[in-house]
Amino acid sequence: MPKIIVENVEKIFGRNVERARKLLKDGIPKTEILEKTGCAIGVHDANFEVFEGETLVVMGLSGSGKSTLLRCLNRLYEPTGGRVIIDGIDVTELNTEDLRKFRQKKFGMVFQRFALLPHKTVLENAAFGLELQNIGVEERNSRAAEALELVGLKGWENYNPRQLSGGMQQRVGLARALAVDTDILLMDEAFSALDPLIRADMQDELLALEDTVKKTIIFITHDLDEALKIGDRIVMMMDGRIVQIGTPEDILRHPATEYVERFVENVDMTRVLCAKDVMVKASTITWPKDGPRTALHTMKEKGISSIFVVDKSRKFQGIVMADDAEKACKSNNGSLESIIHRYTDLKVLPDTQLQEIMPLMVDSRFPVAVTDENEKLIGVIVRGSVIAGLVEKGVVE
Amino acid sequence: MIDLKIGEYVEIAIDWIALKGEPFFDAITVGIDSAVIGFQELLLFPNPFVLMAIFSIIAYWLLSRQHGPFTRRGFKSGIRMALFTAVGLFLIHGMGFWEETCETLALVIASAIIALIIGIPTGILASRNDRFEQFIRPQLDLMQTMPAFVYLIPAILFFRVGNVPGVVATVVFALPPGVRFTSLGIREVQKDVIEAAHAFGCTKRQLLYKVQIPLAMPTIMAGVNQVIMLSLSMVVIASMVGAGGLGQKVYTGILQAKIGLGFEAGLGIVIIAIFLDRLTQSFGQKND
Numbered sequence: 009m010p011k012i013i014v015e016n017v018e019k020i021f022g023r024n025v026e027r028a029r030k031l032l033k034d035g036i037p038k039t040e041i042l043e044k045t046g047c048a049i050g051v052h053d054a055n056f057e058v059f060e061g062e063t064l065v066v067m068g069l070s071g072s073g074k075s076t077l078l079r080c081l082n083r084l085y086e087p088t089g090g091r092v093i094i095d096g097i098d099v100t101e102l103n104t105e106d107l108r109k110f111r112q113k114k115f116g117m118v119f120q121r122f123a124l125l126p127h128k129t130v131l132e133n134a135a136f137g138l139e140l141q142n143i144g145v146e147e148r149n150s151r152a153a154e155a156l157e158l159v160g161l162k163g164w165e166n167y168n169p170r171q172l173s174g175g176m177q178q179r180v181g182l183a184r185a186l187a188v189d190t191d192i193l194l195m196d197e198a199f200s201a202l203d204p205l206i207r208a209d210m211q212d213e214l215l216a217l218e219d220t221v222k223k224t225i226i227f228i229t230h231d232l233d234e235a236l237k238i239g240d241r242i243v244m245m246m247d248g249r250i251v252q253i254g255t256p257e258d259i260l261r262h263p264a265t266e267y268v269e270r271f272v273e274n275v276d277m278t279r280v281l282c283a284k285d286v287m288v289k290a291s292t293i294t295w296p297k298d299g300p301r302t303a304l305h306t307m308k309e310k311g312i313s314s315i316f317v318v319d320k321s322r323k324f325q326g327i328v329m330a331d332d333a334e335k336a337c338k339s340n341n342g343s344l345e346s347i348i349h350r351y352t353d354l355k356v357l358p359d360t361q362l363q364e365i366m367p368l369m370v371d372s373r374f375p376v377a378v379t380d381e382n383e384k385l386i387g388v389i390v391r392g393s394v395i396a397g398l399v400e401k402g403v404v405e
Numbered sequence: 406m407i408d409l410k411i412g413e414y415v416e417i418a419i420d421w422i423a424l425k426g427e428p429f430f431d432a433i434t435v436g437i438d439s440a441v442i443g444f445q446e447l448l449l450f451p452n453p454f455v456l457m458a459i460f461s462i463i464a465y466w467l468l469s470r471q472h473g474p475f476t477r478r479g480f481k482s483g484i485r486m487a488l489f490t491a492v493g494l495f496l497i498h499g500m501g502f503w504e505e506t507c508e509t510l511a512l513v514i515a516s517a518i519i520a521l522i523i524g525i526p527t528g529i530l531a532s533r534n535d536r537f538e539q540f541i542r543p544q545l546d547l548m549q550t551m552p553a554f555v556y557l558i559p560a561i562l563f564f565r566v567g568n569v570p571g572v573v574a575t576v577v578f579a580l581p582p583g584v585r586f587t588s589l590g591i592r593e594v595q596k597d598v599i600e601a602a603h604a605f606g607c608t609k610r611q612l613l614y615k616v617q618i619p620l621a622m623p624t625i626m627a628g629v630n631q632v633i634m635l636s637l638s639m640v641v642i643a644s645m646v647g648a649g650g651l652g653q654k655v656y657t658g659i660l661q662a663k664i665g666l667g668f669e670a671g672l673g674i675v676i677i678a679i680f681l682d683r684l685t686q687s688f689g690q691k692n693d
Binding site: 084 | 606608
C-alpha cells in the first residue's frame with residue numbers, strides 16, 4: 009500500500025468557494041475566477057501516491073500551487089476538498105488535537121527561509137520539535153546532537169543560528185526535521201535560497217542521507233535540475249493542476265504538455281554550452297623541471313587541491329593531487345613521476361558539449377582538462393565552474 | 406442651535422460612579438498606596454550612597470551586557486552610563502532632592518508595573534484577535550490623545566488627592582504603548598517560524614510562550630521603555646493632584662515663581678529620565 013495517497017485534493021483561497029468551484033468545472037481560467045469571485049485557486053484536483061522510502065519531487069513555477077499542495081498534506085492549509093490518506097489514516101478527518109499529535113508523529117518539515125528561532129542555539133533549534141513533544145532536556149539534546157552530526161554540524165551546537173551561513177542554517181533546519189525521527193520529510197523549496205555551489209552540496213548530502221535514514225520525502229522545487237537529481241519521481245504542476253507524473257527519464261523523454269516541454273528545453277542548455285563556456289584558467293607546474301614541493305607550494309598559494317602538469321610547450325601531461333604531493337614531500341621522495349596521474353579520458357576539446365562532459369565528472373575525483381588538437385592545455389572544468397557557467401547563461405536562477 | 410451638554414452628562418455619570426463605586430475605589434486606593442509606600446521605603450532604606458552605587462552597578466551591567474561586561478567594548482559603553490548615574494544621583498543628592506527623587510521613582514515603578522500588568526496581556530489578546538484589536542484601538546487613541554490633565558479630574562473624584570489619583574491617571578496615560586507594542590511585536594513575528602512551529606505540532610500555548618513572545622521581546626521591551634517614560638512624564642503632571650516627589654517641587658516652583666527651585670527639580674527629573682530611558686532601552690537589545 010502506498011505511504012501517502014492524495015485524492016482529489018483541492019484548495020481554494022477565499023470565501024466564495026462554491027462559486028469558484030463551479031466556474032472551475034466550466035473550464036474558466038484561474039485569473040478570470042479570481043476576478044469574478046475573489047477566490048484564488050491554489051490546488052485543483054490533485055491525485056497521486058507516494059511510496060514508502062520514495063523521494064517525490066513536486067515541481068512547477070512559482071504560483072503553480074506546489075507549496076500549497078505540500079501544506080495540504082499536513083493541513084497547514086486546510087484543503088477545501090479531497091482526502092489525504094497517510095498510513096491508512098485520513099488526515100482531513102482528524103480533529104485539532106489529533107492532527108497536532110499526528111504532525112508530531114509523522115512529519116518533519118524543512119522551510120525555504122530556514123524558519124529557525126533566533127533566540128535559541130543551534131542545538132536548541134534542532135531539538136525544537138522534540139521540545140514541543142515535551143521530551144526531557146537530556147534526551148532531546150542527545151537526539152538533536154545526533155541529528156546535527158548527521159548533517160555535518162558537530163561542534164556548532166552552541167552557536168547562534170545567525171552566526172551561521174545560509175547553507176549551515178539550512179542544515180540546522182534539516183537536523184530539526186531529522187531529530188523528530190518521523191517517516192515523512194516535507195521539504196518546501198529547501199535549497200532554493202542557497203547559492204548554487206552550496207545548493208549542489210546540499211543536494212548531494214540529501215542523496216547520501218537518504219541511504220542512511222530511510223524516509224519518504226516530498227520535495228518542492230522550481231528548479232528542474234534539482235528535481236532530476238533528487239527525485240525518484242517528479243510531479244509537474246501548472247496553475248494548480250498536476251500536468252504530469254513520472255520518473256525523471258519519463259519527463260525528459262516524453263514531456264506530456266507544452267509546459268513540461270518548455271521546462272525540459274531549459275535543461276538542455278547543457279547541449280548548448282561547450283567546454284570553453286564553462287572552463288576556468290588552470291594553474292600549472294612544468295614537467296619535468298618542477299618537483300612535488302613546487303606543486304604543493306603553488307597549490308597552497310592558489311588554495312586548490314590538485315594541479316595540472318604541462319611540459320615546456322604547455323602540452324598536457326597529467327595531474328598531481330595535493331595529498332600525494334604532501335606525502336612525497338614528507339617521505340623526501342623527490343620525483344614528480346611517482347605521483348603524477350596521467351589520464352586521457354578526462355580530456356576534452358573546447359567545443360565538446362557540456363552534456364557529454366557532465367557524466368565524466370560525476371564518476372571522477374579529478375577535474376576535466378580542456379586541451380586543443382595539439383594537446384595544449386587551455387583550461388580546466390570543475391563542478392563549480394559548470395554551475396557558474398549555467399548561472400551566467402541564466403539557466404539556473 | 407442644538408445645545409449638547411456633553412460635559413453635564415459626563416459629570417452626572419462620574420458622580421454616580423464615584424458614589425456607587427466607593428468601596429471598590431477605596432480598595433484600589435489602599436492597594437496602590439501601599440505599593441507606592443512600599444517601593445519608597447525600599448529605596449529610602451539603604452544609605453543614599455549605597456543606593457547610588459547599586460544603581461551605578463546595575464547601569465554598568467545592563468549597558469555592557471550587549472558586548473559582555475568584561476570585554477573592552479562592553480566596558481566602554483557600561484562605564485559611561487555608570488559614571489553618568491553616579492554623578493547625576495550625586496548631584497540630585499547635593500541639591501537636597503534625594504527623598505523626592507525616591508518618591509518619584511516609587512511612583513514611576515508602581516505606575517509602570519500596573520500599566521504593564523494590564524497592558525501586556527491585553528496586547529497579547531489583541532494580537533490574536535482582530536476584532537478585539539479593532540475594538541480597543543480607538544480607546545487607546547483616546548487615552549493617548551486626551552490632554553493628560555483631563556484624567557486628573559475624575560481621578561480626584563474617585564481617589565481624592567495624593568499619590569493614588571496620580572498613579573491612576575499615570576496608568577491610563579502610560580498604558581497604550583504597552584498594549585500596542587506587544588500586539589505589534591507578536592503580529593510581526595515571521596510567518597514561516599509560526600508555520601514551522603505548527604508543522605512540528607505545537608499547542609497554542611507553546612506557540613505563544615516558545616515562539617511568539619520570545620521573538621516579539623525586543624518590540625515588547627521597546628513598549629516597556631515607552632510605558633516607563635510616559636509614566637515619568639505623567640507623574641510630574643500628577644503633582645497637580647497632590648502626588649509627591651520631584652513633580653511637587655516643580656509645581657511649587659511654578660506656583661511661587663521660584664525659578665531656581667523649578668530649575669533644580671527639573672534637572673533632577675531630566676537625570677532620572679535619562680537614567681530610566683537608557684536602562685530600559687538596553688532591555689530590548691540582544692546580547693551576542
